[in-house]
Amino acid sequence: MKSYLVFGASKGLGDAFVRGVPEQGDKVWVVSRSRPESLDLIDGVQRIWIQADLSELNAATIVTDQLKNEPLDVLIYNVGIWEKEGFEDHYTFDKDEPADISHLIHVNITSTIVCIQALLPHLRQSAAGKIILIGSTAGLNNANSTQVSFVASKFAIRGITEALREHTRHDGIAVTCINPGELAAEIPYEEGPDRALATSDGTRIPLQDMVSIVRCIVNLSKAACVKEINMPALTDMNT
Template identity: 70%
Template sequence: MKKYLIFGASKGLGDAFVKGLPTEGDQVWIVSRTKPKSLDLTDGIKRIWLEADLSQQNSIKITESLQNERVDVLIYNVGIWEKEGFENHYDFEHDDPADITNMIHVNLTSTIVCIQALLPNLRQSENAKVILIGSTAGLEHTNNSQVTFVASKFGLRGITQALREHLRKDKIAVTCINPGELAAEIPYEEGVERAISEYNGTRIPVQDIVSIVKCIVNLSKVACVKEIDVPAITDLNA
């Protein structure tokens, strides 16, 4: 039986992880602001909601809820971006400094603080995995002008690299996955073909990322996947 802890799991890719990763008998803690609909599933998987707003300091609340529970797989799938950041008219010079500060807090500070607090739970596992979900926006030469979002996703890669070195002695593998634009609005249960047809093959189905994470989770504790970049095949900038 595996025990998963998944951040940002009430919708989109996080919801897909909650539905597609565990098998019957597994347990999943779902960290999110809003109550996830996946709690209503009856598929032999125990799902527990941990309500948390990561713009606030919630690491203590989360660890108090877990107490001394073992965590086998920690997936940190959190990221906010600039208002209208993906629109053609977006202009970094119009970003509000308060929004910039909040993005850095949610995308970087909360990541570090929450993972730090959960290390004792991870160390109880015989084959723990930490997986951080980044973005191709955090890679070199992707022609993205969202300064704060890009900076935070570059920073996430740095967190991954340093955390991996810190946990090497514990034989805990730390992986960063950098997806391109996802078909995250299409629910996991509606399938790959629906996601492909909806966006004419320009956005990555969430099922593809779930498949990659499944592979990582099932590796032995000897192997460590450092980083995986997953752009859409039509994306000429990634």
Template identity: 85%
Template sequence: MKTYLVFGASKGLGDAFVRGVPQQGDKVWVVSRTKPDNLKLNDGVERIWIQADLSDLNAATLVVNKLGNDTLDVLIYNVGIWEKEGFEDHYTFDKDEPADISQLIHVNVTSAIVCIQSLLPHLRQSKAGKIILIGSTAGLNNANNTQVAFVASKFAIRGITEALREHTRHDGIAVTCINPGELAAEIPYEEGSERALDEYNGTRIPLADMVSIVKCIVNLSKAACVKEINIPAIKDMNT
């Protein structure tokens, strides 16, 4: 039996983690702004919703208070916002508003640091604690991405992972960063990989692939630490 906490868990990749990673008898703390449908699942996994807005500086305190003295075995930090129209052809960094840049950095970077820091006591109670941060191939060298703030935040996630791993080494907590390329996030996890493959012809990664990677990491012994995994779509020639 394991206890998980998943941030950004109401839809897309976070929802896929909540549905696909835990096994019967496990517990999952589900953190999101809106109440997710995955709470309705009847599969032998206990799912408990924590309503939290990670743009709020008090979000970490709220999450910790809900947990009480619960032990955490696996923390999955899956949070990321991007520039308005950042993936549109007409997007330009020149028009990014300072307030939007500040908000992006706060949600993607500051909140990650503060929330993980506050949850370390819960992870230290585990016999083999694991922290998994979801980055992006946009945070890798030569990714050809012009979204300055978003790219900076995803480079930062990799830096957080590196330093955090050293900080928690003596606690036996393994810290991993997974950097996916573009995901088929619009195709629900429960609809399977085939629809995503048919829809995008290999240009976007099915959510099930990400679930498989996380399950592998979670099931490793406490002797192993996967530092970083880069997983671009096979037809993404820029990564």
């Protein structure tokens, strides 16, 4: 049996992790602002909701207060916001407001560091702890994105992963960064990969593929560490 903590778990990719990664008998702490529907599943997995807003400075304290002294085997950090209308054709960095930039950096970078720091004592109780951070192909070289703050934050996730891996090496905690391309995140996990592929004409990655990658990492022995996985959509191989 394993214990998990998943951030950003109320919908999309985070919801897919909560539904698809754990096995019967496992326990999952589900961190999100709104109540996730996955709590209603009856599949032999114990799911416990921690209501927290990662834009708030006390989010890490809220999470650790709920955990008390519980050990964690796997931490999946799946958090990321982007610029307003950042994926629209008319978007321009010139019009980003300083307050919005600051908010994005706090949620995508500062909260990541602070929350993981607070959870290290719980991960150190595991015989083979694992931390998995979800980045983006936007954080890779030559990604051709003009979203300056978002791209900076995704490069930062890779930097956090590198330094954190060295910090936790002596604890036997493996740290991995997964950088997916465009996901079919609007198609609920329970509707299956075929629906996701059909909706996007095969141009976006089904959530099931990400779940498969994470399950593989989780099931590796404590001797192995996957440093980084870059997973663009096949139609976006310039990344």
